[in-house]
Amino acid sequence: MATQFAAMSGVPFVLQSVKTTGNGEVLAIPQSFTVHSFIITAATGVTAGAVQIEKSNDPADANVWDPLTATPTTVVAASDVSIDYIGRLNFVRARISTTISGGGAPSVTVTYLGAKGY
Numbered sequence: 001m002a003t004q005f006a007a008m009s010g011v012p013f014v015l016q017s018v019k020t021t022g023n024g025e026v027l028a029i030p031q032s033f034t035v036h037s038f039i040i041t042a043a044t045g046v047t048a049g050a051v052q053i054e055k056s057n058d059p060a061d062a063n064v065w066d067p068l069t070a071t072p073t074t075v076v077a078a079s080d081v082s083i084d085y086i087g088r089l090n091f092v093r094a095r096i097s098t099t100i101s102g103g104g105a106p107s108v109t110v111t112y113l114g115a116k117g118y
Contacts, residue, residue, distance in 0.1 A: 004028055004059055009115045015094040016051070016110040018043075022096055026059045027112055029089040034117035038068075038083040038094065040110050042075035045103020049075045051110055052097040053083055059091045072097040075108050086117065 016024040050072035054065035094110035
């Protein structure tokens with residue numbers, strides 16, 4: 001059985017770390033969490049690429065996961081783009097849907113931050 005990461009309230013978790021392709025880490029979300037932020041940070045010089053935040057009820061789901069947003073989020077060089085979501089989630093990941101490219105060292109980092117909604 002593989003190790004499953006679980007979110008902790010107010011503690012950032014990196015779903016993608018300086019990557020250009022891939023599905024990223026899968027994160028279990030406690031059912032008490034209803035406030036979610038995903039911060040997508042692209043390296044300087046990046047000219048293309050997109051990230052799709054996805055959700056599932058099964059961390060080992062080999063099928064296409066359910067997109068959290070209607071379309072993938074285009075990365076912006078040397079910028080933070082935030083996707084906020086209110087509601088219950090079971091498992092999330094940040095899939096790089098379009099390869100990150102451009103500049104000397106293209107990459108993207110996606111960080112999750114969640115908490116209870118009071």
